[in-house]
Amino acid sequence: MAVLVIADHDGAHLRDTTLKVITAAQKLSGDIDVLVYGEASAVAAQAAGAAGVRKVLTAESAELKADIAEAVSALIVSLAGGYDAIAIPATASGKNVAPRIAAALDVSIISDVIDVVAGDTFVHPIYAGNALETVKTADAKKVLTVRPTAFAPVAATGGSAAVEAVAVPAVTLKTRFVSDEKVVSDRPELGAAKVVVSGGRALGSADEFKAVLEPLADKLGAAVGASRAAVDAGYAPNDYQVGQTGKVVAPELYIAVGISGAIQHLAGMKDSKVIVAINKDPEAPIFQVADFGLVEDYKTAVPALLKALG
Amino acid sequence: MKVLVPVKRVLDYNVKVRVKSDQTGVDLANVKMAMNPFDEIAVEEAVRLKEKGTVTEIVAVSIGVAQCEAILRTALAMGADRGLLIETDQDLEPLAVAKVLKAVVAQENPDIVLMGKQAIDGDNNATGQMLSALLDWPQATFASKVEIAGSEALVTREVDGGLQTLGVQLPAVITTDLRLNEPRYASLPNIMKAKKKPLDTKALADYGVDAAARLTVVKVTEPAKRSAGIKVDSADALIANLKTAGVL
Numbered sequence: 001m002a003v004l005v006i007a008d009h010d011g012a013h014l015r016d017t018t019l020k021v022i023t024a025a026q027k028l029s030g031d032i033d034v035l036v037y038g039e040a041s042a043v044a045a046q047a048a049g050a051a052g053v054r055k056v057l058t059a060e061s062a063e064l065k066a067d068i069a070e071a072v073s074a075l076i077v078s079l080a081g082g083y084d085a086i087a088i089p090a091t092a093s094g095k096n097v098a099p100r101i102a103a104a105l106d107v108s109i110i111s112d113v114i115d116v117v118a119g120d121t122f123v124h125p126i127y128a129g130n131a132l133e134t135v136k137t138a139d140a141k142k143v144l145t146v147r148p149t150a151f152a153p154v155a156a157t158g159g160s161a162a163v164e165a166v167a168v169p170a171v172t173l174k175t176r177f178v179s180d181e182k183v184v185s186d187r188p189e190l191g192a193a194k195v196v197v198s199g200g201r202a203l204g205s206a207d208e209f210k211a212v213l214e215p216l217a218d219k220l221g222a223a224v225g226a227s228r229a230a231v232d233a234g235y236a237p238n239d240y241q242v243g244q245t246g247k248v249v250a251p252e253l254y255i256a257v258g259i260s261g262a263i264q265h266l267a268g269m270k271d272s273k274v275i276v277a278i279n280k281d282p283e284a285p286i287f288q289v290a291d292f293g294l295v296e297d298y299k300t301a302v303p304a305l306l307k308a309l310g
Numbered sequence: 311m312k313v314l315v316p317v318k319r320v321l322d323y324n325v326k327v328r329v330k331s332d333q334t335g336v337d338l339a340n341v342k343m344a345m346n347p348f349d350e351i352a353v354e355e356a357v358r359l360k361e362k363g364t365v366t367e368i369v370a371v372s373i374g375v376a377q378c379e380a381i382l383r384t385a386l387a388m389g390a391d392r393g394l395l396i397e398t399d400q401d402l403e404p405l406a407v408a409k410v411l412k413a414v415v416a417q418e419n420p421d422i423v424l425m426g427k428q429a430i431d432g433d434n435n436a437t438g439q440m441l442s443a444l445l446d447w448p449q450a451t452f453a454s455k456v457e458i459a460g461s462e463a464l465v466t467r468e469v470d471g472g473l474q475t476l477g478v479q480l481p482a483v484i485t486t487d488l489r490l491n492e493p494r495y496a497s498l499p500n501i502m503k504a505k506k507k508p509l510d511t512k513a514l515a516d517y518g519v520d521a522a523a524r525l526t527v528v529k530v531t532e533p534a535k536r537s538a539g540i541k542v543d544s545a546d547a548l549i550a551n552l553k554t555a556g557v558l
Contacts, residue, residue, distance in 0.1 A: 010471075067469075068476070069439070069449050092470045096451050099404065099436035103443035108405050108524040111434045121528060126432055130327035131336050134528040174448040174479040178464065182472040195557075220558075228488065238454065238468045238489060244433065245488060253557040270536055274557045276548065282541075291539035292551050304545035 001084040001119070002031035002054075006076065007047055008089040008148075011039035011065070014046040016192045017089045019153030024146045025087045026052055026154070027116035033057055033083075034161075037075060038065040044163045051155040056163045064168065066177035067093055073100040074171045080105055080141065090145035090248075091191070102143035109143050110135060114150035128244040129267035148191065149250035149271060183237050185224075190240065193223035195253045198242055198269070201229035202258025202279070202298065209235040212302050213257060219309050225249065225269075227259045243268035258298045261286030278302070311458070311480075312367045313356045314420035315390065316411055317349040319374055319381045320431045333529040336431075345381045347493075348426025350388075351486040354493040355456060356424050357389035364458045365422075367391050371414055373407060375399060379509065386504035387496030393509035396517065404432070406521035408440035413517040415445060420481065422463065427452050427485040438485035448478040452487040 003025040008017040018034065025032050033055045034047045040058035047056045057079065063071035076097070080086060086101065088094040090112050102109040114132070115123035121136045122144065190196065197217045203209045209230065217224045226236035228243050242249055244264040254272035259265060261277070261284055269275070270289055277290035280297040287293040294301055321327065321336070322344040328337045345353075359365040370385035371394040372378040382393035396410060415423065428435035442449035450456075450465035454473065457464040458480075466475045468487045478484075496504070514521060542548045552558040 067474075069442075069451070073443065092452060092468065095435045096439065096449075096469075099434075099439035100443040100449065102436070103405060103408055103440035106405075108403055109434065109436045109440070110525070111432075111436060117528075125533070126530075127321070127327045127336060128430065128433065129533060131329045131530050132533050133530050135525040136528050138524050138526070174482070175450075176477040178475040178477050180472070180474050232489060237472060238487075239470070239472050244430075245428070253552065274552065274555050275536075275539075276552070287541070288538045289536045291555070292548055293539065293541045294543075294545070294548050295541060301545055305548065308545045308549045 001029040002033065002082065003029045003085045003087055004079060004083040005032055005034045006086070006088045006094065007034050007036040007043060008091055008094070009036060009043040012042055014043045015189070016153055017091065017148040018047065019050055019156060020148040020151040021087050021089050021146045022050060022052060022154045023151040024113060024116055025085070028085050028119055035059065035076065035079065037072060038067065046156070048161040048163050049157050049159050051158045053159045053161040056161050057166045058163060059166050059168050061168045063173060067096070068173060068175050068177065069097050069100050070173050070175055071171055072097045073104060074169045076101050077104045078169045079166065083141070085142040085144065088145050090147045094145050098143055098145045105141055105143065107139040107141050107143055108137060109145070110137060111145050112147045113144045114147050128264050129270070130263070147248060149248055183239050187217060188221065188223045190223040190225055190242070190247050190249060193251055195220045195222035196225050196249055196251045197222045197255045197257065198225035198227065198259060199230055199236065199257045200227040200259030201233055203230065203235055206235045212298060215306055216255070216302055219306060227262070227265050256286050256290070257302060259286055260284045261289065311365045311422070312369065312418070312420045313359065313365050313422045313424050314415065314418055315349070315352050315356050315368060315370045315385065316423070316425045317353065317370050317372050317381050317385050318346040318426070318429045319343050319372065319378045320346045320429055323347055323430055329530055329532045333531055335527065335530050343377065345384050346426050346429045348428060348486055350493040351488070351490050352424045352426050353385045353388050353390060354491045355486060358491065359458065360389065369394060369418055369420065371396065371411070373398065373402060373410055373514070382509055383504050384496065386507040386509070387501045388494060392507065395509065395511045396514055397511060398514035400514065400521065402521055403523060403525060404434050404436040404440055405524065406519070407437050408444055409519045410514065410517055410521065411441050412444045413519055422480060423483045425483070425485055427487055438483050442483035445483070448482045450476050450478045450482060451485040453484050454487050454489045456484060456490065
């Protein structure tokens, strides 16, 4: 039994996510290959150094770099014959292609795996994490998306896997890449940060969101997140959204500022190690999951925090 | 231009989810059911495209128990033209739903299948992608903006790190994200009118599709509860506690 893990990367760096998916894959098999597609060369060397990797496969093309689902799916389907399972990070990119691959292989998709019980049995959250479903698949080949926050990373160094370029299948694409509008930030990535500072609708405007949260995030070396309400209101970009349909995070420290704590937000952060809630409403549901709650207006609480942090 | 909008009947998002004590699933007896919120966004987008004159016909389809008719009537009240209920008591997996929808597409020949990116029960985020694979159509998932330009849809997508815009040749599958639009409430006159709009009912067996389950549910459990911690009375006290907890 061999597993193909799809690498999560930005063209220069292999994301931590990949190392966590490798851990999940190790519960299925010791034979783990990692596929790096898109802009692969720098990342392939990093993947080859990760502990427990047998081989690194690379595939490069403009369409793969643009993450066009038809191209990525065709590539992975072309490699699927050599594997019993394909493990894909449960990121927006992974969720975009994984079901397409599964359907092309005529197998079911098992989404957001948080535990591997046996080679054919997996646990995943349903109903925004309000229930955990254990499913056993009858499919010989498994296609999984893996929720990275549920697994510890393997060591990033110590491995010495061979790197091998694979053929990119010719596909007549009916999709063209038009443009990207990526949020550029020097802060750590939301999914990988040790500390996350998140803001809610209480902040009232995009300017206030920045003015209040950014100094605190800078001080703590934190990533900035937002509730769905804050994103919907235009205070923060979509990529900041923490929750059921946004990013799922599990940092060491999560600080929720002016977030009431809707179920769909809690689904995205309740596995954080320590949760702090700052909200002037003592009845806000966020306090039910917070380790430390400060009932105070963020307008006084956040400056006081900054001062106390020195 | 014709749009097919699949709509799913799910537990209303305001209802508290209760896991059954025998661990066989989530308790859906006597609770409020509603249209999956992402599907509402898909219906709304289709109606807006029709109001702009781009789309001429909207067909809403639902697969499930007889009560899915109410969900289809909601779609009709919002502005869909016709409903199709494919009745089954079986709880279909995304792959099976995609296979049934493929058969519906073969009959209806839509230019766009516009659907929610995920249903809020299974949270799989899979059926649209699976359908486009089976049809060998392009896909544009997680849409936050859709523009039709001739035989192409320009779709802005919510992706890791920001937004991406793709041009997909029609026919295509487009799945909706939260910020595509805010669905309207159906007005009373439209609710009345919807009662008279055509709605066909078929049986799952009419489509001759292999809808057998591939997955067996071993159990459904409640996640470990996180208990509330303590309230602190100042920023200084908060920092002191975080230092003790070892996270600062």
